[in-house]
Amino acid sequence: MSRAQLVDRARRLDMGASLRVQPGIGPDGLTQFRLTLSIADESFELSAHVRRRRKGARRQKPSLPPARDIRQQSLF
Structure with a gap:
């Protein structure tokens, strides 16, 4: 997961x-x-x-959740 994807998902x-x-x-x-994640008044740190990849690698687009299948909407 790229940094942009991580920040976008956290937001x-x-x-x-x-x-x-x-x-x-x-x-x-x-x-x-x-990596530091902050939720409300709590903070969590991970190391x-x-x-690292070679320099000049392309940036990835933020990941999106999968599209919903309309056939499954009646289940909820």
Whole structure:
């Protein structure tokens, strides 16, 4: 999931999202990221070690939920 997709999804769920790169690069080109999600008065932090893509990669469009099937609307 790209950063744009992450921020867009967090906004749709009424959350605040912050994705930051930690300084320094680890072995084999690994980079450490810190993700902070804020919901109401609570805050959660996650750390991830990520191998970054090559420079010049295209940005992805924000992901959207799947289209609803009108055949299933009578189930609800």
